[in-house]
Amino acid sequence: MSRxxxxxxxxxxxxxxxxxxxxxxxxxxxxxxxSIMEHSHRGKDYEGVHNEAxxxxxxxxxxxxxxxxxFMQGGAHLQFxxxxxNFLPPGKTAxxxxxxxxxxxxxxxxxxxxxxxxxxxxxxxNTEVEKKFTRVPTQAELKLTPDATYVHTTSNNTIFGTxxxxxxxxxxxxxxxxxxxxxxxxxxxxxxxxxxYAGAQKNIGPSGVTVVIVKKDALARCTRPIPSxxxxxxxxxxxxxxxxxxxxxxxxxxxxxxxxxxxxxxxAIHARNEDKAARLxxxxxxxxFWRPHANPDSRSRMNVTWRIHNPDLEAVFIKEATxxxxxxxxxxxxxxxxxxxxxxxxxxxxxxxLIAFMKDFEKRNG
Amino acid sequence: MSRxxxxxxxxxxxxxxxxxxxxxxxxxxxxxxxSIMEHSHRGKDYEGVHNEAxxxxxxxxxxxxxxxxxFMQGGAHLQFxxxxxNFLPPGKTAxxxxxxxxxxxxxxxxxxxxxxxxxxxxxxxNTEVEKKFTRVPTQAELKLTPDATYVHTTSNNTIFGTxxxxxxxxxxxxxxxxxxxxxxxxxxxxxxxxxxYAGAQKNIGPSGVTVVIVKKDALARCTRPIPSxxxxxxxxxxxxxxxxxxxxxxxxxxxxxxxxxxxxxxxAIHARNEDKAARLxxxxxxxxFWRPHANPDSRSRMNVTWRIHNPDLEAVFIKEATxxxxxxxxxxxxxxxxxxxxxxxxxxxxxxxLIAFMKDFEKRNG
Numbered sequence: 001m002s003r004x005x006x007x008x009x010x011x012x013x014x015x016x017x018x019x020x021x022x023x024x025x026x027x028x029x030x031x032x033x034x035s036i037m038e039h040s041h042r043g044k045d046y047e048g049v050h051n052e053a054x055x056x057x058x059x060x061x062x063x064x065x066x067x068x069x070x071f072m073q074g075g076a077h078l079q080f081x082x083x084x085x086n087f088l089p090p091g092k093t094a095x096x097x098x099x100x101x102x103x104x105x106x107x108x109x110x111x112x113x114x115x116x117x118x119x120x121x122x123x124x125x126n127t128e129v130e131k132k133f134t135r136v137p138t139q140a141e142l143k144l145t146p147d148a149t150y151v152h153t154t155s156n157n158t159i160f161g162t163x164x165x166x167x168x169x170x171x172x173x174x175x176x177x178x179x180x181x182x183x184x185x186x187x188x189x190x191x192x193x194x195x196x197y198a199g200a201q202k203n204i205g206p207s208g209v210t211v212v213i214v215k216k217d218a219l220a221r222c223t224r225p226i227p228s229x230x231x232x233x234x235x236x237x238x239x240x241x242x243x244x245x246x247x248x249x250x251x252x253x254x255x256x257x258x259x260x261x262x263x264x265x266x267x268a269i270h271a272r273n274e275d276k277a278a279r280l281x282x283x284x285x286x287x288x289f290w291r292p293h294a295n296p297d298s299r300s301r302m303n304v305t306w307r308i309h310n311p312d313l314e315a316v317f318i319k320e321a322t323x324x325x326x327x328x329x330x331x332x333x334x335x336x337x338x339x340x341x342x343x344x345x346x347x348x349x350x351x352x353x354l355i356a357f358m359k360d361f362e363k364r365n366g
Numbered sequence: 367m368s369r370x371x372x373x374x375x376x377x378x379x380x381x382x383x384x385x386x387x388x389x390x391x392x393x394x395x396x397x398x399x400x401s402i403m404e405h406s407h408r409g410k411d412y413e414g415v416h417n418e419a420x421x422x423x424x425x426x427x428x429x430x431x432x433x434x435x436x437f438m439q440g441g442a443h444l445q446f447x448x449x450x451x452n453f454l455p456p457g458k459t460a461x462x463x464x465x466x467x468x469x470x471x472x473x474x475x476x477x478x479x480x481x482x483x484x485x486x487x488x489x490x491x492n493t494e495v496e497k498k499f500t501r502v503p504t505q506a507e508l509k510l511t512p513d514a515t516y517v518h519t520t521s522n523n524t525i526f527g528t529x530x531x532x533x534x535x536x537x538x539x540x541x542x543x544x545x546x547x548x549x550x551x552x553x554x555x556x557x558x559x560x561x562x563y564a565g566a567q568k569n570i571g572p573s574g575v576t577v578v579i580v581k582k583d584a585l586a587r588c589t590r591p592i593p594s595x596x597x598x599x600x601x602x603x604x605x606x607x608x609x610x611x612x613x614x615x616x617x618x619x620x621x622x623x624x625x626x627x628x629x630x631x632x633x634a635i636h637a638r639n640e641d642k643a644a645r646l647x648x649x650x651x652x653x654x655f656w657r658p659h660a661n662p663d664s665r666s667r668m669n670v671t672w673r674i675h676n677p678d679l680e681a682v683f684i685k686e687a688t689x690x691x692x693x694x695x696x697x698x699x700x701x702x703x704x705x706x707x708x709x710x711x712x713x714x715x716x717x718x719x720l721i722a723f724m725k726d727f728e729k730r731n732g
Contacts, residue, residue: 004399011613013404016393023392027385033370033691037572037618038379040694073439073574074595077609081593115591116482201610206403208439208574208612225481227447229440243443244567246574246612247377252403325399328406 005350008328009158009303010181011201013345017262018255029251036251041244049251050240056257060184060266063213064191070212070232071240071250075199076102076180079210080109082230083176083195086222087150088119095124095148097168100133100157101334106178107152117224124151132335133160135298139168149221150174150194156182158202159332161305161339162298167192174218182302183211184260185344186270194218202302203344205253208246260344269344276342276351277301283355289362293335307337313365314338320361326354371716374694375524375669376547377567379711383628384571384621395617402617407610415617416606422623426550426632429579430557436578436598437606437616441565442468442546445576446475448596449542449561452588453516454485461490461514463534466499466523467700472544473518483590490517498701499526501664505534515587516540516560522548524568525698527671527705528664533558540584548668549577550626551710552636560584568668569710571619574612626710635710642708642717643667649721655728659701673703679731680704686727692720 006013029036032045039046054069063069072078088094088110096107111121124144125137144151151170156163158181167175174194183198190196195214201207212232219233228234234242260269281299284292284306293305308314314337318330331337342351372379395402398411405412420435429435438444454460454476462473477487490510491503510517517536522529524547533541540560549564556562561580567573578598585599594600600608626635647665650658650672659671674680680703684696697703708717 002399003394006400006404008404008406008409011403011405011407011610014401019393019401019403023389026389026392027382028369033368033693034372035380035385037385038372038374038377040374041377041573043374073441074444075439075609078440078593078595081595109594112591113593199610206612206614207407207610208615225478227444227479228475229444229447243441244377244565244573246572246615248572248614248618249574249612252614327399 004325004327005353006327007340007342007346007350007354009332009339009341010199011207012203012341012343014205014252014256015259015345018252018259021255021258022252037248039247041241041247046247049247049254050245053250053254053257054240056254056261057211060257060260061188061190061213066217067190067213067215068236070214070235071245072210072212072235073208073246075207075210076178076197077105078230079178079197079212080106081113082232083150083152084110084113084118085116085226085230086232087174087176087218088113089149089221089224090117090119092119092149093122093145093147094119095122095145095151095173097124097137097142097151097153098126098128099136099154099162100160102157102178102180103152103154106154119149122148133157133162134293135295136162136164137168142168144170144173148173150176152176153178155179156300156302158303158341159334160294161300161303161335162294163300163302165297174215182300184266184269185273185302187266200249200253205256206249209249209253272348273301273342273344276346276348277304279348279351279355280304280340280342283358287362287366289366290358291337293337302341302343304340304342305331305335305337311336316365317361321354321357324357326357370691370693371719372693373706373708373712373716373720375698375705375707376565377573378569378707378709380571380618380622381625381711384618384625387621387624388618403614405613407607407613412613415613415620416611419616419620419623420606422620422627423577426623426626427554427556427579432583433556433579433581434602436580436601437611438576438578438601439574439612441573441576442544442563443471444596445544445563445578446472447479448598449516449518450476450479450484451482451592451596452598453540453542453584454479455515455587455590456483456485458485458515459488459511459513460485461488461511461517461539463490463503463508463517463519464492464494465502465520465528466526468523468544468546469518469520472520485515488514499523499528500659501661502528502530503534508534510536510539514539516542518542519544521545522666522668524669524707525700526660527666527669527701528660529666529668531663540581548666550632550635551639551668553632566615566619568707571622572615575615575619638714639667639708639710642712642714643670645714645717645721646670646706646708649724653728653732655732656724657703659703668707668709670706670708671697671701671703677702682731683727687720687723690723692723
């Protein structure tokens with residue numbers, strides 16, 4: 001077997017040691033005589049996996065005792081509706097900061113729920129210019145509602161390759177953040193957030209699991225009946241075992257989290273991610289042959305987006321890169337050009353291989 | 367490795383050939399140089415898996431062209447809310463037939479949504495006696511609403527071990543059925559249902575995927591805005607790729623469906639399941655030492671429930687059975703006693719091993 005170099009935006013590459021560990025126990029978990037998928041989610045074998053995955057997340061992210069970690073289903077997308085159902089009562093307002101496509105969808109799903117009696121959505125900031133986003137807003141630009149029930153932001157934007165380097169200050173208003181594409185990529189002060197959520201398929205594990213980190217005292221705000229599966233209070237009370245979770249997904253997540261810890265935890269991962277991104281942006285800034293998309297102060301460490309000065313060369317670049325084993329570099333259609341997603345599992349050597357290919361490509365086409 | 371005999375109620379045993387196939391490709395899918403979990407859900411490799419799993423479900427269940435097969439998330443539990451949001455407009459009534467705990471939860475989740483403006487729930491039948499269910503209702507017992515928007519039933523009840531042998535006739539009213547615990551266990555006329563749904567973790571594959579089979583013309587009934595992730599119209603239009611599904615779950619499901627086909631399809635599986643259940647019920651009827659729970663005409667072919675004439679022996683039975691490798695036989699607390707879940711992946715030999723143990727146990731304790 002030869003592993004290709006994978007720059008997919010998500011589902012993304014997973015660390016090989018985590019995959020190998022999961023594969024080795026895929027048919028028999030421990031000495032239990034059955035796969036983890038065949039264990040009851042209420043039996044001690046699966047509960048060990050479940051609790052260990054939650055404990056590792058708490059440890060790696062230094063989650064304070066004020067917050068609880070949940071595993072849910074339906075991706076970040078279902079959270080877009082679940083958040084206002086829980087936290088946006090009739091007559092109240094929530095602030096949304098629009099920095100990319102997913103932030104837009106989060107706001108429009110919340111607006112849609114007006115028909116089911118939830119409160120109002122205020123767009124507190126929007127950096128869209130001619131259907132593109134090249135930056136996140138400054139604090140001064142935000143028009144926050146003083147008595148909002150929450151402020152919603154999107155930490156990192158996979159499509160446009162922008163990222164908050166410092167998060168907005170939301171004052172006393174709970175800050176709810178979609179960190180689907182950069183959770184576990186850098187150190188984080190969880191205590192500053194009312195809620196953090198993330199689809200697993202970038203830095204956490206396979207798709208089909210959503211990680212939610214919610215401040216417990218925020219949950220008292222929800223007083224009306226909502227579907228039980230969308231009720232954070234129930235999932236907190238039942239420790240994410242109200243219904244059967246994706247047991248195979250959480251089993252793989254446990255292996256990925258263990259790998260992060262083996263690598264030295266978030267400090268080491270953070271430093272490596274900064275270094276990888278710095279190398280790639282240095283190449284993009286070296287020559288006018290490349291045209292980096294995001295503003296320097298808003299550049300994502302996870303998704304690096306750029307065009308070529310002559311756009312006709314972009315298709316050639318992708319074809320030749322794929323031929324030498326550099327996969328997943330085609331930019332999203334909303335930006336065009338090229339995108340390298342360099343999540344946690346992408347090693348520095350893969351970034352170096354891409355840079356070497358880029359230098360060679362410029363030489364041949366410059 | 368030695369595989370234990372697994373009578374778990376769910377997540378349940380999976381066929382070993384399917385597990386082995388998934389394990390063999392767990393790190394490298396085909397010759398793609400990466401795991402299926404690392405492929406984009408919009409790339410051709412994953413799409414092949416996705417489409418093949420849907421095609422196999424359509425073929426095995428002979429799904430007519432009037433119906434579409436969807437993969438969703440959140441288990442049957444999230445469907446309990448999703449169904450009324452889609453199909454129960456204000457001012458209308460839906461009929462629920464209560465034959466066990468999950469049917470009860472389905473009805474109570476629908477009632478809860480009155481607060482979000484959905485219509486009324488009518489209990490059209492309820493076979494509960496002293497907090498227990500021992501049978502499903504007869505057609506004559508049902509009090510169906512003539513202009514109901516749908517009738518909801520639960521095909522098989524894992525806790526009490528009852529099952530509809532013939533489904534109620536709902537006339538022109540769409541019949542929506544939770545088949546979580548017996549889908550793919552027997553031949554089925556899908557054309558008779560407005561919708562069928564099932565959590566995957568009994569006969570389909572790992573937990574974390576929900577299969578929905580919905581009649582397309584029923585979807586026009588939903589006209590108000592609901593969360594996109596709960597909107598069947600969107601999932602039909604996007605072919606279950608509106609958001610990132612559980613790609614690893616659907617990959618394992620593809621292997622399980624392939625195994626069912628290799629075994630001879632639903633005719634062969636159906637015959638084997640009838641035979642397995644007949645052997646076990648024959649043992650239960652052979653001696654007054656055992657006290658089968660369900661009425662003979664409502665007996666489940668998937669979950670066989672019984673007590674011992676002297677309940678003190680039940681804990682002894684479970685302990686000794688576990689010691690000889692017969693796992694998962696403890697009954698649900700609502701019934702007590704014993705339960706053997708004998709889903710598709712449970713071979714006839716496992717049922718025979720249980721029967722042999724039972725005969726020996728009676729001899730020693732009778």
